[in-house]
Amino acid sequence: MGEIVAVVGHAGTGKTTWLMQRAADLAHRFLTANHHRLLAITRMHGSRRRLQLNLIQNCPKIPCTITTIDAFALSLLNRWRRSLGHIRPIQPVDDETFFKETVFGTEAGFSHILAAGTELLNRKTVKSVIRESYPLVMIDEFQDCHGLLLDFVKALSTNSALIVAADDFQLLDSSVDGCPAVEWLQSTGDGACAQFTQLTTYHRTSVKKIIDASRCLRDNIRANGETIPVFCCPNHGPAAFKIVEALVYNSSDWQGSTALICPSHDDFLQKVLASCESQIQKRNLRPISWFHECAAHEERKRLHDCLGIGSKDPCTNDWTAPIGDIEPATAEVVARTQRFSRLRGIHNIPHDVVARHVDTVVHERRAYCGHSPKRIVTTVHGAKNREFDNVIILWTFKLPPDREQQRRLLYNAVTRAKQNCMLLVLGDVNRARTDPVLTLLGTPQPAFPQRLRPRKRRQEDK
Numbered sequence: 001m002g003e004i005v006a007v008v009g010h011a012g013t014g015k016t017t018w019l020m021q022r023a024a025d026l027a028h029r030f031l032t033a034n035h036h037r038l039l040a041i042t043r044m045h046g047s048r049r050r051l052q053l054n055l056i057q058n059c060p061k062i063p064c065t066i067t068t069i070d071a072f073a074l075s076l077l078n079r080w081r082r083s084l085g086h087i088r089p090i091q092p093v094d095d096e097t098f099f100k101e102t103v104f105g106t107e108a109g110f111s112h113i114l115a116a117g118t119e120l121l122n123r124k125t126v127k128s129v130i131r132e133s134y135p136l137v138m139i140d141e142f143q144d145c146h147g148l149l150l151d152f153v154k155a156l157s158t159n160s161a162l163i164v165a166a167d168d169f170q171l172l173d174s175s176v177d178g179c180p181a182v183e184w185l186q187s188t189g190d191g192a193c194a195q196f197t198q199l200t201t202y203h204r205t206s207v208k209k210i211i212d213a214s215r216c217l218r219d220n221i222r223a224n225g226e227t228i229p230v231f232c233c234p235n236h237g238p239a240a241f242k243i244v245e246a247l248v249y250n251s252s253d254w255q256g257s258t259a260l261i262c263p264s265h266d267d268f269l270q271k272v273l274a275s276c277e278s279q280i281q282k283r284n285l286r287p288i289s290w291f292h293e294c295a296a297h298e299e300r301k302r303l304h305d306c307l308g309i310g311s312k313d314p315c316t317n318d319w320t321a322p323i324g325d326i327e328p329a330t331a332e333v334v335a336r337t338q339r340f341s342r343l344r345g346i347h348n349i350p351h352d353v354v355a356r357h358v359d360t361v362v363h364e365r366r367a368y369c370g371h372s373p374k375r376i377v378t379t380v381h382g383a384k385n386r387e388f389d390n391v392i393i394l395w396t397f398k399l400p401p402d403r404e405q406q407r408r409l410l411y412n413a414v415t416r417a418k419q420n421c422m423l424l425v426l427g428d429v430n431r432a433r434t435d436p437v438l439t440l441l442g443t444p445q446p447a448f449p450q451r452l453r454p455r456k457r458r459q460e461d462k
Contacts, residue, residue: 009199011415015165038064039134043144073117114148121155142166238447240275256389291373317348391417
């Protein structure tokens with residue numbers, strides 16, 4: 001096993017910055033030939049984009065390849081596919097268990113791709129090539145690696161030195177016990193050159209209320225003083241007003257980027273946004289423009305509906321392109337489908353061919369079209385590994401029953417904030433004050449405190 005240098009720490013303590021510093025220190029030692037490159041990989045595209053930006057800004061002279069673990073495994077598989085008996089190029093699909101020869105080539109789920117990539121990394125020839133190409137590997141958000149992903153990294157570690165950053169409390173996959181990635185790092189300490197650095201100083205924010213809230217959620221201790229405000233909203237109206245109050249009436253205090261984070265895109269979120277728009281229109285105020293980030297399956301479903309293939313048999317050969325003005329993503333699918341069919345002499349286009357191009361377009365847009373909007377609506381998973389000046393969290397109680405998982409979700413949402421953070425809870429005060437997670441942040445308060453009404457005079461006082 002090669003050398004392993006790891007950093008662990010709470011969210012916002014500068015783990016990514018530490019990675020940049022260690023890469024600069026170790027580059028002179030490991031990247032000694034012109035063909036040597038730093039391989040920087042992550043689990044998700046969001047963290048990949050952030051890692052790429054940091055490398056460009058902090059290590060511009062280091063030659064590097066930046067990609068996701070899945071994409072790197074796919075590149076290995078396509079490079080050596082003939083040694084595994086595959087003639088045609090391997091194309092990834094979302095179905096993890098899928099493996100089939102189609103008109104597009106050999107299509108495989110990423111479970112097959114990772115397993116085959118791990119097998120290749122254990123072969124002598126591939127090991128030599130990887131060792132000479134990428135003697136140094138950087139992995140951010142390493143806690144997200146488990147199962148086949150972790151097996152792939154373990155195989156990679158036999159060829160190259162690793163620089164990794166992880167935080168076991170930011171693993172949001174509730175189906176995983178513990179944090180296999182960090183446990184593996186700790187287990188390598190006896191037999192390998194694993195070096196651990198623990199970061200404790202917060203750099204993302206200096207706001208004491210945000211720092212105290214994150215510590216209470218992480219350590220499962222109730223706050224002694226005041227942390228971020230927790231407002232209880234009986235319905236969507238008060239929650240919407242709190243958002244308007246912050247971003248419109250108190251806009252001087254809530255400047256910069258803002259993320260509206262909800263555990264999931266449910267009905268409450270949509271009602272809150274609709275109520276925000278209605279309240280702003282009634283008061284003739286400047287509208288709040290939100291950029292909605294949705295999951296990949298939601299984006300695919302929307303495109304399927306726009307293209308008329310949402311509810312039909314995928315083998316049906318009667319697809320026709322939509323007529324009229326269509327949005328850019330839909331137009332891209334139409335253009336690719338028509339070109340593909342024309343080159344292959346397909347006159348009656350099957351719906352599954354259109355669906356395959358939908359998958360490709362959605363993947364490319366999510367992987368390479370990074371957005372930096374001022375105000376976004378996203379989920380906790382979507383906000384992970386990012387930072388915003390202001391964060392507003394909608395908490396709906398539609399959550400996993402596991403209290404620790406709830407703490408992890410709320411912790412990841414709170415720690416995205418740099419200046420302001422506010423938690424809006426759907427429900428009454430009594431329910432929130434008996435919730436073991438929300439009460440860690442202090443005493444929840446109603447969105448609109450009830451004013452004491454003057455008592456009616458008694459008859460004898462008149």
